[in-house]
Amino acid sequence: MPGDVIAGAAAANDIRPRTAGLAGASVLLYWAGMAANDWADRDIDVKERPERPIPSGRIPAAAALALAAGLTGAAVVGAGLAGGRKALNIAVPLAATVWAYDLGARHPGVMAACRALNVLLGASGGDLKRAVWPAATVFAHTYTVTVLSGSEVDGATARLPKRTLAGTAAVAAAAGGTPVSAGLAGWYALQYGRPQLDAAREPSAANIRKSVGAGILNLPALQGALIARAGAPLLGLAVAAAAPFARRLARKVSPT
Template identity: 65%
Template sequence: MAGAAAAGDLGPRTAGLAAASVCLYWSGMAANDWADRELDAVERPERPIPSGRVSPGQAVGIAAGLTAAGVALAALAGGRRALAVALPLAGAVWAYDLKAKNTPAGPAVMAACRGLDVLLGASGGRVARALPAALTVAAHTYTVTELSRREVSGAGRTLPAATLAGTAGVAVAAGGRRVTSGALAVWYAAAYGGAQVRVAADPSAAMVRAAVGAGITGLPSLQGALTARAGQPLAGLAVAAIAPLARVLARKVSPT
């Protein structure tokens, strides 16, 4: 939605590209659990594969099927231009899960996934105009991913201070001069930034996980701000309205 609005192409095809985005995101979640199954058996045995609720074969099959579905939906909704973004996006998702996640490049690769996701939405319009929105979402994702690497061990006080500064910059970039986008950017900064302030005060693993969850569930408010900044305030409010629903659902199913 944010990419389509920025590119001047918010319309019927956006729904198909959003569905493709969902499939690719879910494929990454399943592939992540499959790739981490041995580590999770030690550190987080309650996860789906170590607990026995899902077999490794089922997880990788789901991940592959959702990847294929996401690429196919992108091609159907946006043609060759969307396919040209969906394929590298799918590749980046698998590269993160299988190789990059536990390396210094991990946050940058995940940020690239989210930036490409914005450009997928923009693929039917003027893509160059969506680059600032893509970079803003990528910067947000970088901070969330850096925090997520400390979900088990906890963090020092330097990391949340650095990510909080990044979040402030992201909020300023998303807000712009429009009333709606500015209000949504403040909402984003208060929710996600507040969680990082709490990590700075108590850098335990539980607080880090809470901040990561806030970063994930706060993404719709950021994307809503970017959509509103592109001249689509009602669409931006609709996107941002998903954020409180996401927080409710996160109490039942962990977003991390």
């Protein structure tokens, strides 16, 4: 999540101490969305994913809802303290979009809009128009991941991963532009594209889940490419370095 905010700030030429506060608010809102998602899906998860915190009995449903609400409030307040009214103008609709998705608006475009707004949150103190390109690129990436996630349980036909793979190639091309950004975009395309290619050959639920996981865990590489494209190559490399760390961490804690 911080990579989205930094990408927006870099595009708007507005990387300042406030960016750290906005990134923190973004993380809080992401956590809120995860808790709200588990609360909203608690009845479905009893059948499909009984190992999750609420259906397994580890976390009461009411506690998950309270946590989601508390984190949302903290995120909005934090964004306001860090970035003032301009940040609130993005943070409030971002929070509303997160909850809309969790409570039933499960279209991939809604989830993708959350990530695009997150990029714009980072750019809220500068020229928002300059952040439209990275926001649209992150939107497209998130769309592919969310479309794939709809087939994590039952699998899909080969047509689905083929289409998302084409989308991944387009996203990688959009993130290039400089030697560093092109290299990071290529890394992103390889790491996310390879499991999708496997899924195209055998579109089982297991291969679809691997593709979804790769899309989530390699987002820092795409964010790094966008940051480098905006003129901050060293910062882009630093953000992209989170990708291999995230893959190791995901062996212990599920990213979803």
